Amino acid sequence: MHTYRIGGAAALLGVSADTVRRLVDGGKLTAARDGQGHRIIPGPALAAYARQLHRAARESTGSSARNRFSGIVTDVTLGDVSAQVEIQAGPFRVVAMVSRESAEDLRLEPGVPAVAVIKSTNVVVERP
Numbered sequence: 001m002h003t004y005r006i007g008g009a010a011a012l013l014g015v016s017a018d019t020v021r022r023l024v025d026g027g028k029l030t031a032a033r034d035g036q037g038h039r040i041i042p043g044p045a046l047a048a049y050a051r052q053l054h055r056a057a058r059e060s061t062g063s064s065a066r067n068r069f070s071g072i073v074t075d076v077t078l079g080d081v082s083a084q085v086e087i088q089a090g091p092f093r094v095v096a097m098v099s100r101e102s103a104e105d106l107r108l109e110p111g112v113p114a115v116a117v118i119k120s121t122n123v124v125v126e127r128p
Contacts, residue, residue, distance in 0.1 A: 002043035003034075009041045013050060014090050023049070065119040069094055073114050076103060083108070087116050094118075 009029075010017045020041075023029040030045040071089030083103035087094045094116040108114065 003040040004043065004046055006031075006039055006041070009046050011091075012046065013053070063117065065117045067118040067120075069116040069118070071114060071116065073108050073110055073112050075110060076108050078103065085114070087114050089116060 004012070006017045006020050006024075010020045013020065020029065021039075024031040024039060024041070029041060029049050031039045031041045034040045069087065069089035069092060071087040071092075071094070073085060074088045074093075075084075075086040077084040078100055081100055082097050083100045085096045085098055085103060085108055087096070096116060106114075
């Protein structure tokens with residue numbers, strides 16, 4: 001079974017290590033101690049907590065797309081027909097090619113909030 005130290009769990013959840021410590025102390029996240037006395041979180045427990053967070057935050061959007069990344073537009077490069085839009089969504093950089101007309105209609109420019117909605121039939125999963 002894969003386990004995570006407090007800092008690793010925090011990075012995966014997108015929160016601070018102190019927040020993860022409070023979750024453990026409050027009984028919302030299971031942890032044990034390793035041989036050195038460091039708290040470790042079992043992978044299945046972390047996955048269950050992350051799944052619970054997702055379900056609590058999910059709202060009906062009227063869309064069949066399930067992958068939504070809220071963030072801020074960091075760059076827009078307009079071409080003659082298309083536009084490259086970069087969004088920083090938490091620790092993730094999402095780059096999309098959209099029509100120039102769409103970028104202009106949405107008034108996309110650095111600093112505005114945006115949501116990258118991704119629907120794909122091909123997703124590559126890698127392990128670090």
